[in-house]
Amino acid sequence: MNHLLFCYHTCPMEEPGVGLSGGMNVFLRGLLPGLAAQGIRTDVLTRGKGEEPEVSRPFPGVRIFHLPCGWREPSTRESAVDSLPRFVGSARDLLAKRASLYDVVSAHYWMSGIACLEAGLRLPPPVFSYHTIEALKEGAAPASAPGLSAVRRAAEGRLSREASRVVCFSGNDLARTVEIFPSAAGKGAVIPPGIDDGFRAPPPRAEARRMRGIPSGCFLFLLAARKDPGKNVDAAIDAFRALRSEEGARLRLLVAGQKPPPGRLPDGVACAGPVPHAEMPGLLAAADAVLCPSSYESFGLVPLEAMAAGRPVIAPWTGFWGDTIRAEGGGAGYAPDAPSGLVDAMRAVCRDEALRARLAGEGVKIAARFTWETCTSSWAALLSSAARSGSPR
Numbered sequence: 001m002n003h004l005l006f007c008y009h010t011c012p013m014e015e016p017g018v019g020l021s022g023g024m025n026v027f028l029r030g031l032l033p034g035l036a037a038q039g040i041r042t043d044v045l046t047r048g049k050g051e052e053p054e055v056s057r058p059f060p061g062v063r064i065f066h067l068p069c070g071w072r073e074p075s076t077r078e079s080a081v082d083s084l085p086r087f088v089g090s091a092r093d094l095l096a097k098r099a100s101l102y103d104v105v106s107a108h109y110w111m112s113g114i115a116c117l118e119a120g121l122r123l124p125p126p127v128f129s130y131h132t133i134e135a136l137k138e139g140a141a142p143a144s145a146p147g148l149s150a151v152r153r154a155a156e157g158r159l160s161r162e163a164s165r166v167v168c169f170s171g172n173d174l175a176r177t178v179e180i181f182p183s184a185a186g187k188g189a190v191i192p193p194g195i196d197d198g199f200r201a202p203p204p205r206a207e208a209r210r211m212r213g214i215p216s217g218c219f220l221f222l223l224a225a226r227k228d229p230g231k232n233v234d235a236a237i238d239a240f241r242a243l244r245s246e247e248g249a250r251l252r253l254l255v256a257g258q259k260p261p262p263g264r265l266p267d268g269v270a271c272a273g274p275v276p277h278a279e280m281p282g283l284l285a286a287a288d289a290v291l292c293p294s295s296y297e298s299f300g301l302v303p304l305e306a307m308a309a310g311r312p313v314i315a316p317w318t319g320f321w322g323d324t325i326r327a328e329g330g331g332a333g334y335a336p337d338a339p340s341g342l343v344d345a346m347r348a349v350c351r352d353e354a355l356r357a358r359l360a361g362e363g364v365k366i367a368a369r370f371t372w373e374t375c376t377s378s379w380a381a382l383l384s385s386a387a388r389s390g391s392p393r
Contacts, residue, residue, distance in 0.1 A: 004035065004383060005095075005102040005123070006044040007112040009069075009080065009087055023226075023301055024108060024131060026277050029058075030194050034376025036061030040383065043102075045091050045115070047071060047083060053094060067091060081148060084111055092119050103387040110134075110152055113159040127386050128163035130156060132298050133173075135180050137230055160184040164386050167191055167379075169299035170320035189382055193301065194372030198281045199308040200364075208285035212272075218252045219350050222287035222311075224280070224302050225294070227258040232293040239342040241266050247350065253291075256283055284309040289349045289356065292321065292331075293342060303331070304370055307363030312356050314345045329362030 008028065032042055041061050048054055048066030056064045067090035069083035100122075107113040107126040116126045134152040160166065160181030166188050168174035174188045202208070209216055221240060225231035233255060240253040244267070253269045260271035275283060284290065290306035292315040303313045303321045313331035315321050325331045332349050334341030349356060 003101055003103050004040050004042040005105045006032070006042050007091070007105065007107040007116050007126070008044055008046045009084065009109070009112040009115050026301065027193050028108075030196065030372045031376055031379060032062045033059045034372050035380060035383075038376065038380045040380060045094070047080070047087060048090075053090065065094060067094065078148060080111060081151065084115065088115050088118050091115055095119060095123070104383045106383065110155045110159060113163065114155050117158070117162055124386070125162060125164040126159075127165040127167060127383060128159050129167040130159075130177065130298070131169075132296070133177060133180060136176060136296050136298075157181055157183075160187075163187065164389070165189055165382060167382070169193060172320045172323060173298045189378075191375060191378045191382065192299065192370055193304075194375040195301075195304055195308050195367060195370050196281075196372075198278070199284065199305045200367070202281040202285035202309045205285055208282045211282060212254075212286050214252070214254070214286050218250050219247075219289075220287050221251070221253045221289055221291050221314075221346065221350075222256065222283060222306075223253065223291040223293070224256045224275070224283070225258070230295045232295060233258070236291050236293045236342065237266060237269055239346060240269065242343050243346050243350070244268050246347070251350065254283075254287070256280075280305060281309060284311050287311055289314060289346070291342075291346070293336075295336065297321070304367055307331070308367035308370075310360040310364050312349055312359035312363060314342070314349060316341070324366060328366055329359055330366045331359055331363065 035042055036059055044062065044064045046064055046066055047069045049071040050066070051068050053068065054066040056066065058064060067087055069087040069090060071083065072079040102123065105116055105123050105126045107116045108129045109131050113126055113128045116123060134149055134156060161183045164187070166177065166184045168177055168188060168190055169192050171190050174190050178185050178188060206216060214220060223233060223236050225233055237253065240251070244251045249268065251268055254272055255269065256272040256275045258271070259273055265271065272283070284306055290302065290311050290313045292300060292303045292313050294300065297319055300321055303315060306313045307330050313321070315325060315331055315333060316336035317326060317333045318336055322333055325333045332345040334345040
């Protein structure tokens, strides 16, 4: 297997992955160069902003085709769905004379998977990664308008039936995926992402604070999340406000990854807005602890990045990171339905320096096993297997 078609409709890959909304871009920037290093040439189809296809080559062995799709600002889930039919047509035109070149097809996120299935060409059934599942997001917090949610759920069910393989980032997520989509049973593979080396060697804390204008003597909680109800940013701000009433002005909370909300922020809370991913190690270095209060994550890069940087995380006893913290440490957990659960966990971490040091050391050990070398080797093996066993539809 030496030629891969990678479909990634949701966001344009040339975007810098600012804030945390570029999580899939961050993943692809870690994965694709590694695949190329193993001799796998990759063509990526992604949304373009122009009226003609454009090609970029960000890494050796990787070409990105930016396809006309009727791009509309701001880029939202709804606008991405609206652009899907034209994207499929553009992909069909591009691939009309190229489909036979590809040994295997991989698609990430449901719209990309549907684009592969509906291109109308004799492509191999895709290796598919959901990244998140709508039914699980609905259980956490409404993520989409009702009509879009129904469309997405139907599409995700179809992909469970028609994909050749289904890839999840954790065993927890694969188990829940198979519960919702029994037709995915027997197709699943678990391949966790890697992490950039910059997180393992962040800048010194004092320097990182100077860069951000953060007082040296305060205790800083960091919450890095895109704007999404399931990220529970409002609940975290409420918990911080309650704890600050006990601990005083030494406590600070910095929210990164989204624009400041309208109105005045509570005392001690600041909003950094979208942050380029390359600056995240410095932001983590400035923090004393990292809040990860999401109701649902298929994996969650922020806890991994925080652990790699030696910062304790605070997360609910749910999903992969809840299970990992319970078994191996690296953070403080809490019951998500306990009224004071998040406040209690924050209080324990901010008051106990020895606890923070222990959790930081445990987190570094946990993060050490998540490398892009391991990730890309696992993906290469899976794609090669799919190429050998797959056949055009």
